[in-house]
Every structure is written in C-alpha cells, then in structure tokens.
Amino acid sequence: MAGKPKLYYFNGRGRMETIRWLLAAAGVEFEEELFETREEFEKLIKGGTLMYEQVPMVEIDGMNLVETRAILRYIAAKYDLYGRNLKEQAWIDMYVEGLKDLSDMIMFFPLSLPEEKEMNLDFILERATKRFFPVYEKALREHGQDFLVGNRLSWADIQLLEVILMVEECKPSVLSGFPLLQVMLSQQLLRTAGE
Numbered sequence: 616m617a618g619k620p621k622l623y624y625f626n627g628r629g630r631m632e633t634i635r636w637l638l639a640a641a642g643v644e645f646e647e648e649l650f651e652t653r654e655e656f657e658k659l660i661k662g663g664t665l666m667y668e669q670v671p672m673v674e675i676d677g678m679n680l681v682e683t684r685a686i687l688r689y690i691a692a693k694y695d696l697y698g699r700n701l702k703e704q705a706w707i708d709m710y711v712e713g714l715k716d717l718s719d720m721i722m723f724f725p726l727s728l729p730e731e732k733e734m735n736l737d738f739i740l741e742r743a744t745k746r747f748f749p750v751y752e753k754a755l756r757e758h759g760q761d762f763l764v765g766n767r768l769s770w771a772d773i774q775l776l777e778v779i780l781m782v783e784e785c786k787p788s789v790l791s792g793f794p795l796l797q798v799m800l801s802q803q804l805l806r807t808a809g810e
C-alpha cells in the first residue's frame with residue numbers, strides 16, 4: 616500500500632490550507648513537514664526536490680508535486696471529486712477559480728497598510744456578498760440540490776466551504792442574506808463532524 620501523502624510548507628495556513636481541506640474531505644490521512652525557519656525551507660531547496668524553489672509541495676504516488684492548482688487538481692481527480700465528465704470539470708473549475716479570487720484577497724489582507732485595512736476589508740466583504748456568494752446561492756437554488764455540481768460532493772463544494780469560513784472570520788454574519796449557503800454550510804460541517 617502506498618504511504619501517506621506528505622505535505623511540505625511553512626507553519627501556517629497559506630496556500631497549503633486548501634490542499635489540507637481537500638485531502639481531509641477525501642478522507643485521506645497525511646503527514647506534514649512544517650518549516651519554522653527559513654533555514655529549514657532552504658534545506659529542502661538544496662535537496663533539489665522543489666521544481667521552482669517554492670512550496671507547497673506534496674509527496675504523493677512517487678511524485679514531488681508543486682504548484683497549488685496542479686496539486687489540487689491531481690488530488691480532486693484521484694479521489695473522484697472532479698466531476699464525471701469534461702462539462703462538470705469545467706463547472707468545477709469556474710467555481711473554484713472564482714473562489715480563489717476571493718480567497719486570495721483574504722490571504723493577502725494581513726499585508727494591507729494600516730491606513731488601508733478598513734477599506735480593504737469593506738472591499739472583500741462587498742465582493743463576497745455582491746459578486747461571489749450570489750453565484751453559489753443561485754446555483755444551489757437552481758439545482759435544488761445540496762451540491763454545486765452533479766448532485767454529489769466535489770472540489771467546488773469543499774473550496775466553497777473553506778472560503779465561506781474565511782469570510783465569516785472577517786464578518787460572522789456575512790451569510791445572513793444567503794439561506795441556501797447557510798444550509799449547505801451546516802450540512803457540510805455536520806458531515807465533517809460525523810466522519
């Protein structure tokens with residue numbers, strides 16, 4: 616039996632967090648090597664396994680996978696979270712890439728200048744509630760199903776769950792105008808807790 620995937624990253628959420636979520640949703644146990652110092656990271660670079668001298672890197676199936684989106688796509692496809700056909704994959708891609716736009720804003724928010732913090736936070740919340748969340752609320756309403764694509768759990772649902780929780784950390788009541796997203800969130804959290 617193949618060993619557990621091994622994740623290499625700095626000790627933080629950053630770009631690795633979505634990978635952790637996807638593996639967890641797929642029910643895959645993994646190990647992590649978390650760098651506390653730049654020296655630990657540079658040791659990995661010197662070892663020659665990091666294609667672009669950047670992390671995340673995931674050791675899986677005899678490969679040293681780098682580039683967050685490539686890693687996610689591999690895991691989603693391997694664990695049957697990437698649709699049943701090309702069209703479903705295209706929908707999943709559209710949802711996850713939109714969610715990435717939103718999560719990137721949140722990821723880089725802590726780097727805001729102090730005088731720009733409030734304005735940047737307002738911008739994130741405005742984009743979340745006016746541009747992105749309405750898309751997912753509408754998809755759930757039109758499908759009449761619990762999942763964004765193909766009436767079963769996919770990478771898109773997992774990414775949506777993660778990003779909703781990220782936005783709720785900025786403003787806990789952010790889902791107040793999105794009843795179906797609220798239901799989806801509680802169902803997914805119950806599902807996760809039950810595993």
Ligand SMILES: N[C@@H](CCC(=O)N[C@@H](CS)C(=O)NCC(=O)O)C(=O)O
Pocket residue numbers: 629630668669670671681682683684
């Ligand atoms: N396109 C890459 C970007 C990876 C990246 O920027 N990684 C940062 C950490 S989040 C890194 O390794 N920085 C160290 C460096 O460039 O020296 C991906 O999505 O994985």
